[in-house]
Structure formats: C-alpha cells, structure tokens
Amino acid sequence: MKRILYAAFDQLNLNYGVLKTANPGEDAIVLVESARMTIGRPWHKERLFFLFSSARHFALELETRGFTVLYLQAATTLEGIAEAKKTFGELPVYCAEPSSHVQMRLLSEAGMHFVPNDFFLTPRALFFQWAEKQKSYVMENFYRAQRVRLNILMQGADPVGGRWNYDADNRLPPPKNYTWPDYLEHERDAIDLAVAKQLGIEATKTWATTRAGALRQLEYFVSTHLAGFGPYEDAITKENWALHHSLLSPYLNNGLLHAEEVVAAAVSAFETQGAPIGSVEAFVRQIIGWREYINGMYWFLGEDYRNENQLGATRKLLPLYRDSSKTKMNCVKSVVQDVEQRSWTHHIPRLMVLSNLALTTGTNPQEFLDWMREQFIDATDWVMVPNIIGMATHADGGKLMTKPYASGGAYLNKMTDHCKGCFYDPKKRTGDDACPFTTLYWDFLDRHKDAFKKNHRMFQQMSGLNRLSDLPEVRVRAEEVLRGLGAGSI
Numbered sequence: 275m276k277r278i279l280y281a282a283f284d285q286l287n288l289n290y291g292v293l294k295t296a297n298p299g300e301d302a303i304v305l306v307e308s309a310r311m312t313i314g315r316p317w318h319k320e321r322l323f324f325l326f327s328s329a330r331h332f333a334l335e336l337e338t339r340g341f342t343v344l345y346l347q348a349a350t351t352l353e354g355i356a357e358a359k360k361t362f363g364e365l366p367v368y369c370a371e372p373s374s375h376v377q378m379r380l381l382s383e384a385g386m387h388f389v390p391n392d393f394f395l396t397p398r399a400l401f402f403q404w405a406e407k408q409k410s411y412v413m414e415n416f417y418r419a420q421r422v423r424l425n426i427l428m429q430g431a432d433p434v435g436g437r438w439n440y441d442a443d444n445r446l447p448p449p450k451n452y453t454w455p456d457y458l459e460h461e462r463d464a465i466d467l468a469v470a471k472q473l474g475i476e477a478t479k480t481w482a483t484t485r486a487g488a489l490r491q492l493e494y495f496v497s498t499h500l501a502g503f504g505p506y507e508d509a510i511t512k513e514n515w516a517l518h519h520s521l522l523s524p525y526l527n528n529g530l531l532h533a534e535e536v537v538a539a540a541v542s543a544f545e546t547q548g549a550p551i552g553s554v555e556a557f558v559r560q561i562i563g564w565r566e567y568i569n570g571m572y573w574f575l576g577e578d579y580r581n582e583n584q585l586g587a588t589r590k591l592l593p594l595y596r597d598s599s600k601t602k603m604n605c606v607k608s609v610v611q612d613v614e615q616r617s618w619t620h621h622i623p624r625l626m627v628l629s630n631l632a633l634t635t636g637t638n639p640q641e642f643l644d645w646m647r648e649q650f651i652d653a654t655d656w657v658m659v660p661n662i663i664g665m666a667t668h669a670d671g672g673k674l675m676t677k678p679y680a681s682g683g684a685y686l687n688k689m690t691d692h693c694k695g696c697f698y699d700p701k702k703r704t705g706d707d708a709c710p711f712t713t714l715y716w717d718f719l720d721r722h723k724d725a726f727k728k729n730h731r732m733f734q735q736m737s738g739l740n741r742l743s744d745l746p747e748v749r750v751r752a753e754e755v756l757r758g759l760g761a762g763s764i
C-alpha cells in the first residue's frame with residue numbers, strides 16, 4: 275500500500291473527493307465511527323441509524339469492488355486514523371477537504387493531505403470571488419450568476435421561459451380535496467437491522483441507506499412529485515408530512531447523491547417529459563442557489579460566525595422542543611412530532627414554526643442551533659450554522675438576510691391547516707386563547723424596535739406596531755405566554 279485514504283461520513287462517493295483517484299492495488303481506505311458521532315451528544319437515533327448504516331453499506335460496496343477497507347470505531351477521527359497507520363504502516367494520509375471548520379483545522383494540524391472538496395458545484399475560491407464583490411449577499415443574485423455560469427435552464431443569455439423566478443406563481447396554501455401520492459419506502463437488509471439493533475430502535479423504512487436506494491428516491495421524486503413541487507412548496511398540511519418535497523437532503527449531504535445528477539434529472543424532466551417550468555425552476559433554485567449559497571457563506575463568514583447573538587437572545591431552549599407533549603399549539607406540536615418520528619420536516623416548518631418560535635421568544639441561538647443539529651437527519655455544520663444563525667434567528671444582525679423571518683398566526687393560518695381545531699385563535703393577540711405566535715410577533719417587534727427602525731425592509735411591520743392600540747396588554751400577555759412556554763403549559 276502507498277496511501278491511506280480517509281473517507282468522511284459525508285463523502286460517501288467513489289466518483290468524487292479523495293476516492294475518485296483510489297486504486298485498489300495502492301490505497302487503503304479508512305472510515306471512522308467516532309465516539310463524538312455516537313455518544314458525544316443526544317443525537318436523534320434515526321439520524322445515527324442513517325449515517326452509520328449508509329457508511330457501513332458503502333464500506334461493503336468498496337470491498338466488493340476490490341478495495342482494502344478498514345471500518346473503525348474509535349474515540350475520535352484522529353485516533354481512528356492513528357489506528358489505520360498501525361495497520362497499514364506510516365503512510366501519507368489523504369482526504370477531501372472536510373465540510374466543517376473544526377474538522378478542517380483538526381485534520382490540517384494532523385498533517386493530512388487534502389484534495390479539493392468537489393461535493394458542491396461551486397469551489398470555495400469561486401464563491402469568495404462572488405461574495406467579495408457584493409454590497410449585500412443577496413441569494414437571488416448569486417443564483418442568477420449560477421444559472422449563467424453552469425448554463426442551466428438558459429436560452430443564450432436569457433432564462434428559459436423568460437423569467438428567472440416563478441415564486442409569485444407558487445406559495446399556494448395547502449390544497450383541499452387533494453390526493454397526495456405515497457412516499458417511497460425503503461426495505462431493510464441485514465446491515466440496517468444490525469445498526470438498528472445496536473442503537474436500540476426499530477428500523478423504519480423512511481430513509482434509504484445505499485446509493486441504489488438514494489437513486490430510487492431521486493427517480494421517484496422526479497416522476498411523481500416534481501410537477502407539484504413549486505405550487506405547494508411553502509404549504510404545511512396535517513394530511514401529508516412531506517407534501518411534494520424531494521426528501522433528498524440526507525443523500526446530498528452524505529455523498530450518496532451529487533447535486534450535479536439531481537439537477538440533471540430535474541432539467542431532463544423539463545426538457546423531455548414536459549415537467550412544468552415553475553416547479554423545475556423552483557427545485558433547481560434550491561440546489562444550485564440555496565444549497566451552494568449556504569455552503570459558500572459558511573466558509574466566507576468564518577468560524578466565529580456561529581457565536582453571533584446580535585439580538586441578545588438568552589432564553590433557554592423551550593421544553594416543547596424536546597417533548598411535543600409540552601405544548602397545546604397545534605402547529606408546533608405536529609411539527610415536533612414529525613421531528614421525533616422521522617428526524618425531518620420540510621423547509622417551512624423548520625423556518626416558520628420551529629425557528630419563528632425560537633426567534634420571537636428570544637431563545638438563545640446557539641442552544642437552538644445545538645438542538646436542530648442533533649435532531650435533523652440532514653444536519654451538518656456547514657448547512658445548519660448559516661441557516662440558524664442567519665436565516666432563522668437573525669442573530670447575525672442581517673449579514674445573510676436583510677430582515678428577520680418573524681410572523682404571527684395570520685401567516686400560519688394561511689399556509690397551514692393546523693389552526694382549525696387549535697386551542698388558540700390566530701387572529702387574537704391578547705386573552706387566554708390568543709395565538710402565542712401572534713402575541714409574540716408584536717412583542718418581538720416591540721422589544722427590538724430600536725434595532726429595526728433603521729431597517730427600511732421592516733418599515734411596514736414597524737408602522738403596524740406604531741398603530742397598535744393595545745400594546746400594553748400585548749406586553750402583559752407576552753409575559754404570560756413566555757412563562758407558560760417555559761413551564762410547558764401553553
């Protein structure tokens with residue numbers, strides 16, 4: 275053997291990263307299940323199941339292809355690599371650039387040889403070139419530059435269909451009398467069952483743990499859900515936990531799928547199968563726009579960005595996040611139950627329910643970040659940090675998003691069907707049955723009026739606040755709501 279190749283659990287792909295140059299005769303491949311990943315934090319068991327079973331399947335696939343593979347359990351990644359050196363000798367160790375600041379630092383200090391991380395469509399240096407020229411980092415501008423650079427959905431210099439963005443046609447509320455297609459189930463094999471047993475859980479069929487399963491999910495999404503993706507992408511319904519979302523983030527993030535093939539499949543459905551441009555464009559924007567932008571900003575904003583708390587939010591994480599029985603709020607209960615069950619909810623429950631509550635209650639952003647990071651199947655540092663610190667809690671003072679995503683019950687009543695039958699009334703901001711979101715929305719604006727009055731994008735909201743005749747009563751009710759949420763009785 276001439277080299278040791280370290281494959282991280284988010285780089286499980288033979289065609290990218292360090293493995294694309296792997297040679298069975300010369301390279302030994304090492305994968306490490308570190309204790310930090312298992313017992314280091316109260317990780318969601320479904321998440322651990324997915325990550326471990328995917329890695330163990332991948333290791334077996336490598337062996338089947340003739341590679342020498344060492345799959346280790348060790349206290350840390352570095353101890354695992356030291357173990358590999360004992361097995362294979364003092365060989366140089368290579369890996370693809372890690373996806374987090376901490377791993378980048380630790381592995382650099384350990385003398386690792388890096389190859390570029392090509393699990394994204396945008397090299398880090400290229401993103402920096404874009405970001406350094408911007409006055410503010412508007413995702414839509416980055417996305418349009420990506421469409422041109424990657425030549426995706428373009429007709430010469432113009433966007434196919436004549437528009438860059440079909441958001442205005444989308445954003446529909448949940449439809450009535452609608453038949454949602456079933457979601458794919460993934461059958462379990464002996465590796466899955468062994469991992470589930472080790473974790474003390476029943477193996478569910480929600481998530482694939484092989485590349486073949488991830489590809490089936492991609493094909494099923496494109497053939498069954500892509501056409502409906504755009505119109506209902508912002509809706510939440512109690513009738514269906516995933517709506518037309520793709521459920522592809524876990525595989526994109528652990529390497530089983532690459533963004534390039536996912537985008538190609540969606541574009542091909544538009545070009546050859548008549549998939550509607552409004553849905554295809556909306557989906558492509560998530561991948562070549564949002565996903566790449568968030569990763570680029572993670573590196574651009576630096577390691578200290580995660581500690582930002584510019585709104586001075588100090589409240590401890592509310593008990594309802596760890597236990598859905600600790601709230602009577604229908605929307606919150608249902609979303610937390612989804613997380614408990616599957617370790618996943620789509621974008622809008624993450625943003626407009628879980629994060630909106632953390633933002634308007636003044637929950638400490640780092641505590642909320644820790645919880646989200648532990649609970650979600652697709653959570654990795656590069657994606658959670660900008661989404662939580664920037665998009666969800668506005669803790670960066672507006673570096674990523676120019677205004678906070680705070681909303682009252684009226685928006686949730688429009689985009690969800692949870693308010694009907696809820697103990698609370700989305701229209702009320704005071705009284706025992708006032709919707710906590712509605713009360714907290716106004717109280718949040720009031721608490722931060724000095725910070726927001728200079729923000730022209732908050733002009734409408736601040737004018738609304740100034741017109742509020744019952745602000746003293748709202749403040750009193752907000753205190754009751756915050757006490758009740760802390761006690762698990764609201």
Ligand SMILES: Cc1cc2nc3c(=O)[nH]c(=O)nc-3n(C[C@H](O)[C@H](O)[C@H](O)COP(=O)(O)OP(=O)(O)OC[C@H]3O[C@@H](n4cnc5c(N)ncnc54)[C@H](O)[C@@H]3O)c2cc1C
Pocket residue numbers: 518519520521522523524526527557560561564565566568619620621622624625629646650652653654657658661662665666
């Ligand atoms: C507070 C918060 C936390 C989030 N945490 C994560 C996370 O830990 N991991 C994660 O992959 N996504 C995260 N997202 C983004 C998004 O919610 C998920 O990617 C999406 O819900 C995954 O489901 P899907 O694959 O069905 O996505 P779809 O709705 O089908 O979208 C397709 C793909 O677009 C990409 N995407 C869309 N929005 C974003 C975004 N804001 N950031 C990065 N990628 C995006 C994802 O790769 C996703 O798979 C977060 C969003 C918010 C608001």
Ligand code: SF4
Pocket residue numbers: 603604605606682683686687692693694696697698699700709710711
């Ligand atoms: S009334 Fe308020 S708490 Fe109840 S479901 Fe609607 S938005 Fe959620």
